[in-house]
Amino acid sequence: MGRNTRKRRTPLATKIVAGAAALAVGGGGLVWANFYASAHEDHGGHNRTRSAGAQVATIDCPDVGQKIRDVPDRARGEVDGELATMDSQITNAYQRLATTRRAQAGDSQFVQNTILGPLKDRRKAIIDRIQLEINRAGGKADDNLDELAGCQGRPADQQNGDGQNGGGQDGGQNGGGQDQEGDDDNGNGVAGPVADDFVDINDVQPNSRDSRNGLAADGDGGSTGSFTTDCGVNENNLFNSDNLIAAPGVDNGAHHTHDYVGNQDNDAFSSDEDLANADTSCQNQGDKSTYYWPVLRLQDGTQEFDANDQGGGAEGNIGKILKPAEAQIRFVGSRQGDVVAMPKFLRVITGDAKSFTNGDANANTSWSCSGFEDRQVTDKYPLCPDGSQVLRTVNFQSCWDGQNIDSANHRDHMAFVQEDGSCANGFQAVPQLQIRLAYDIPAPTVENGQVQNPYAVDSFPEQLHKPITDHNDFINVMDEDLMNEVVDCINRGEDCQ
Template sequence: MGRNTRKRRTPLATKIVAGAAALAVGGGGLVWANFYASAHEDHGGHNRTRSAGAQVATIDCPDIGQQIRDVPDRARGEVDGELATMDSQITNAYQRLATTRRAQAGDSRFVQNTILGPLKDRRKAIIDRIQLEINRAGGKADDNLDELAGCQGRPADQQNGGGQDGGGQDGGGQNQDDNGNGAAGPFADDFVDINDVEPNSRDLENGFAANGDGGSTGSFTAVCGVNENNLFNSDNLIVAPGVDNGAHHTHDYVGNQDNSAFSSDEDLANADTSCQNQGDRSTYYWPVLRLQDGTQEFDANDQGGGAEGNVGKILKASQAEIKFVGNQRSDVVAMPKFLRIITGDAKAFTNGVANANSSFSCTGFEDRQVTDKYVLCPEGSQVVRTSNFQSCWDGQNIDSTNHRDHVAFVQRDGSCPNGFQAIPQLQVRLVYDVPAPAVENGQVRNPYAVDGFPEQLHKPITDHNDFINVMDEDLMNEVVDCINRGEDCQ
């Protein structure tokens, strides 16, 4: 499976090329780190009590991108570039954490002095630049952002046998039970038997279907394939335009065939599409699902791939069902061209679940949806990933500073919040033939997992999905009319 060639041009924002070398452990993987923190250590302005010898799995940093608001348009590119630099800093700090286990064992202050302290200083410098860029462009930066510069070491709430002191080679060798990624997840506790999931028990506020028996009851299905063209990259055009490897994990793409961090709206509008309806040049993309079976993929040694803990065989969906539906309470209006929507949160493990919107299930059991576990399906059943997007729009903006405020989920009664209007809700259902992992004695062998930022430990709660509307006006009007008439079209 090969990487598609991507053209490179002058970046829209500061171009960041991930400079961290592939980790010098078996298979380019990552290893667990022990963090011997003293009690009442101060991390990032928060007084945290930690027991001596607490095991740290990852680095937890406040998400600056979700905290800033009202960035002037002419500063957006610079701010996005600075935030991407900050993501790279966290990745590099995590890699440092993961490859210094022996040093940490011998020095109770090693993590604070050599990783977290310098990381805070680097983040503070970026925050200062972001504030300056916003103010220069005529905005007013939040003076309190400096309080978010500090990060903390996060102890493991789940652990693999390879994470214990005796489980791996001293000095950062690959653990025998690490699935090729140095015990960067997933772990046995990240999986649940679908039979143990209660029907209709999904409890997140986000992501329930917007359509129902009232309002606009039709649907429009976009038939766009399952990435037969093998279009993969680790860019993120929405969050990090102009930044190479802005996602730090690999995406699948269907629909628009000119997806890279350097694609302009004009490029998207003029690109080829994998959709049957050639009026739909929208870009639909999501993190790839991998089977951690030791397969050396095309990106095994690349940033975004194996060099950042995303290892194993990329599993292509056997079905990628893309559907737009209506609203329970009202007709829908047309989406503006180039509207950008992200659903879910690639950093939900450290950010918390406020923006999480993942759903895993099995064919034949889809009344059982789980948000924070991967599912173990019975023989003959396939793994299902479902994303129901935000379907309320502020009526003005195609994007926002944090890439969320311009859209919203419907409320519990199916209506949109005040000031928002209903648009067609995008629903993406991905089905995979996945060999069931073996989970025995607290260990998982050959697990599957979504790609993610390395410090997120491949947690299922970090699953997410992205969309840029590039339908032509005639097709978008057809979608709206079909939904509002209560018909099912494609």
């Protein structure tokens, strides 16, 4: 499979060195050992009980980016660069965690003294720089950001909770025990997914998922039309591990590979002018918007183009990239009234790439199977019967603050509707973007607590390929005439494309 070969420009702001060379082991990418996905697992016909606190599976750090609010425009580039450096620090710390299991088994304080303590010091230095940059630009930095410097280690099966307090404590995760390096990796040498990340779709209760107030804007009242744009399924093989919204100007800012449809000039260094002048894969050439999401991979041993690269195999994202068989992109209206036009270059992130450690407050993805659409899950990958496709669906925030195309944490300028379908706090209803991806994937086999040939979403390494970390990104680059057509169609109650 090909890759995006666009010449990359050197960022003028902070350069990020993610350390792929340090992550690569034996020339074949880092071997990520997975530990303690379940406190009770069956192996070879017997049950082996594990202490949930026996050994750290991953590193849990407070998300500084989501806590930042007041960042003057002229400081945002520098702040985003610093936050991307933090992500790289976590990646490197997780790599250290995954490759020092013998040392951890022999020293109960190894993780705290060698990994978590130094990581806290490095994060504190970056937080200090972020505060300085905000204040220099005329903003008022939060003096309490220092409280977010500390990270914790936790087992893979431990639900997120106190980990957000950032106490930087070892948490008893290193005690004695056997050196389990290489155990429970499904033979793939990566940390996840594991058997407990999958569920038979027949075991999911219909209509059991909390749909949140922001989902499914269709209804009998308000603006009931829709507009569908066909942008293909990434036939042009446009892939990279950048994130233009969250980490502009930073190479490999996502630490995982994205599929792109729509705009064909999308990487970390693309300016709004680049986006406006780019080609598009959308049939309607007036839609140069960029729609992107982390790729799905089948962990079948395939050596993809990025097998030794940052964002790919060097950071635990391995196997065959699976393109969707279908990518349905649709805009719908509001239950409470008309929608207004989105501003050009509006940026929207939905879901949270760090939901496994951040908690599910911003998680916003539904997994299902075709023919079982009334059964939706957020924190499991579905096992679909023969002939049924794996579905990823997401409904974006549809309330806009009426002023900003982005915000300091890339979320505050957009919101979900309230329970009655209205927008709060003076926000305005804009067309709601809905994306439905359908995949032809053979169902993995789960036996004796192990999963064979699993599929998984690309993720930050420390997120262990959990399904709850799925997310989608959108930048509106429709021309004015097309956006007005979208709005008129939705407000008239028509279905257009």
